[in-house]
Amino acid sequence: MLQDVMRDPFVRVFLAVVLTAFSGIPGLFLRKGPTGQRLATLCALAASALALPAILAALLAGEHAAYLVRWTLPFGPCELLLDPLALFFLIPIFLVFPLGSLYANGYWPNASHPTTQPPVTFFYGLLAAAMALVVIARNGALFLMAWEVMALSGYFLLICEHRHREVRAAGTLYLIASHIGVAALFALFSLLASRVGSFVLPGAGALHLDPSAAFPFYLLALIGFGSKAGLMPLHIWLPSAHANAPSHVSALLSGVMLKMGIYGLLRVTTFFPERPLWLGAVLLSAGIVSAILGISLAAAQKDLKRLLAYSSIENLGIVAAALGSAFIGEATGNPRLAFLALTGGLFHILNHSLFKPLLFFSAGSVMHATGTRDLDLMGGLARKMPKSALLSAVGVVAICGLPPGNGFVSEFFIYLGWLSEATAPFPILALAAPLLALVGGIAVISFVKLFGAAFLGAPRSEGAEHGHESPASMLVPMGLLALLCLLGGVLPQGFLALTRPVLATLAPSAPGYRLPVSPLWFTAAALALLLLGSVIALFLKGRTAGHASHGPTWGCGYIAPTTRMEYTGTAFSGIFTTLWGGIVRTTVTGAKVTGFPPAPARVSYTPREIILERVVGPLFKLCDQGFSLLRRMQHGEVQVYILYIFVTLVLLLIWVR
Structure with missing residues (x-):
């Protein structure tokens, strides 16, 4: 009997959600020693082992299941839904959460954070459980309750180091932005309940409204869910929140929580049988603007985690642009465009939930070793942290959309849709392709800067000089994510199979099409590239064997070169920042140089976001x-x-009379 019950995927997912929510409770009582944190990690791994196989099996089979939970609240029946769209978005939750929980044992251990570790571990599990409940909720009231728990859990995780003024300011901004979005969602679900007559969310295509009546629904969804996804100009909370949270928290916020905004938007669009053309145009425009501005602001940053935060805006912009293109394809009678854009967008959602947590984990490893987030104070860490450097390089290749990383495959399908299907009546889609190429070029600048400034050259501070490799509890999650990033680029067939059932839910006509390029071509190209790189590396190593000499980095002929003469991350992106002064500007402050010989003077460099100063402010x-x-x-x-x-x-x- 118990075996039959446990075969039900919903039962396993529900048990995993409960286990996730309660994973941090033992640590609130076992505050001394690592026992509480280790128990939380075991619960997280058990929840993942329980849920992930069931989720993948149900998704690949295209299963649908609805369940009714008895409650006494006056909001109608409490229904829980497991359909392909919900199952797809559950995958990042039960993948990133257990890896982050394991990573925290080395990055945020009880020994060095005795006062903050128990609450961080508790709210970490509560955040993951709330996100899972958001995904499976089919009652508007339950959805809003879970959404609010998600928002408040993120806030308490963010302000765990509230003694710092910058952290408190970031938490306040996050809370204000979150509740502006929640206000829009309250209006959305109240309006929906007035139309449907119940808080139970409509089924796919069940809400038939004329365009003028449907307009408020889409507008409120764009505001409420767009703010959570970090689309510009609703992104104001994101950079400071991701920069100031602990790195494993940033990984969960960026790798998973941002996707809840995309999920909510997609879920609302399924209520209607058709999506209007203007919605696709708005999403495409907002996505392209977010991608360009996000990566441009990332390139100017010298704060390692703030750079990654702005990059998240770029990647969610790419996803939004792909979804907008799919809606345009549906509205203009071009199902092939809808198929290619949705395939690329959904694949990129999975990819971003892999390479962005990997990079935030890498950032945490660097901060754990050096004690700083400033790229200008790093350098030479590849010698001290060779394993972290290698895994970080995999994440950098993936996020730049270069082969053999997984980001290349998802962006390729988006390019293919724009270039091959940009015909009348919406030829402007052809302009999106060069803009995305521009985004890719700036991404390469940003992440070459990140990797070079952190891992290459000579150490530029005492912290970098005494850097050390991360423990196994931090390297294992990074290694697993790096492996998945490579598998997504070398063997994309499995990832693409996960998008097929979701396509049937979002665009019923799209699954009838086949990919114009066989995934085997990606496998062959990626393997050929890896083989070529290995051959070149072995050849160069053979040529230099016995002839290489080691010495300090050449200092342009100076007799006594110092690390202050090195090319820093700020110097690397200086020309780009100058060219894009209309988007991002820098404030340089320092003491005036006086006297002979001049006295020592300090100079500080702060990037400024023009859109915040001139639009949002x-x-x-x-x-x-x-x-x-x-x-x-x-x-x-x-x-x-x-x-x-x-x-x-x-x-x-x-008024009543």
Whole structure:
């Protein structure tokens, strides 16, 4: 009997969600020693082992299952849904969460963080469980409850080091942005309940509304879910949040939580039988703008984690642009474009949930070894951390969209859709391809800067000089993610198979098409590239064997060169920052050089985001001025407030009559 029950994929997923939610509770009581954290890791690994096989099997089989949970809340039946779209988005949750939990044993151990480790471990599990509940909820009220738990768990994880002013400011900004998005979602689900007559979410294509009536639904979904996905200009919370959270938390936020915005947007679009053309155009435009601005801002950063945070905006922009192209294909009667764009977009969602956590784990390893996030204070770490350097290189290749990384395959299908299907009545799609190529070029600049400044050259600080390799608990999760990144590029067939059932849910006409390029070509090309690289490396190693000499880096002829003469990450991207001054500017501050000989002076370099200063900032100031008028009505006198209530009741009576 128990075996039959455990064969049910929903039962296994539900048990995994419960195990995930309670994984951090033992650590709240076992605060001394590593026992609580290790128990949490065991629970996380057990939840993954329980859920992932069931999720993959059910997804590949295209299964659908709905379950009714009895509750006494006045929001209609509480339904839970496992369909291909939900199963697809459960994969990153039960992959990144256990790896991050294992990684935390070396990166955020109880021995060095006795006061913050127990709550971080608790909220880490609660965040993962809330995201899983968001994905499987088919009741609007339950969805909003899980969404709010997700938002608050992320906040408490972010402010774990609240003694620092920068962390508190990042947490406040995150909380404000999250609840602006939640306000839009409350309006969305309330409007939906008024139309449907229940908080139970409609089935696929069940909501038939004319375009004017459907417009508010799409608009509220774009605001509420777009802010969580970090699409510009709704991205204001993302850079500071990812930069100041612990690295394994940043990996979960970027690798998984951002995808909840994409999931919510896709789920809402399934309610309607057709998607309007304007929605595709808005998503395509917002995605391209987010991709270009996000990676341009990333290239100017010297903060390692802030660079990765802005890169997340770029990658989610690519996903949004692909989904927008798919909606355009549906609206213009081009199912082949919808097929290629959806395939590339869904594949990129999986890819980003692999290479971005890998890079955040790599950043954590570097910070663990050097004690800094400043790229200009690193250098030479490849000698101290060869394993971390190799795994980081895999992540860099993947995120730049270069073969044999997995990012190359997903972006290839997006390119293919834009170039081969950009015909009337929407030929502007052809312009998206060179813009994405521009994004790829800037990404190469950004991540060559990241890898070169951190791992190559000579150490530029005492922390880099005394760097050390990460423990096995940190290297194993990085190694598994790096392996999956390579498998996605060398053997993409398995990943593409996971997107097929989702295509049938989002675009029923799309699965009838076949890929114009066989995945075996990617396998052959990737293996040929790896073989060629290995041959060149062995040839160069053979030629230099016995003839190589070691010495300090050449300092342009100076008798006593120092590491201060090295080419830093700031210098590497300096020309690019100058060329893109309309998007990102830098503020250089320092003491005036005086005297003979001049006294030592310090110079600081801070990148500034123009879109925040000239677009988002003025809008917030305008809102502040509007609310300042309301604040004048707060006299603090009870009789005045009673008068307000009386006037409101009179107006309501007049309006009802």
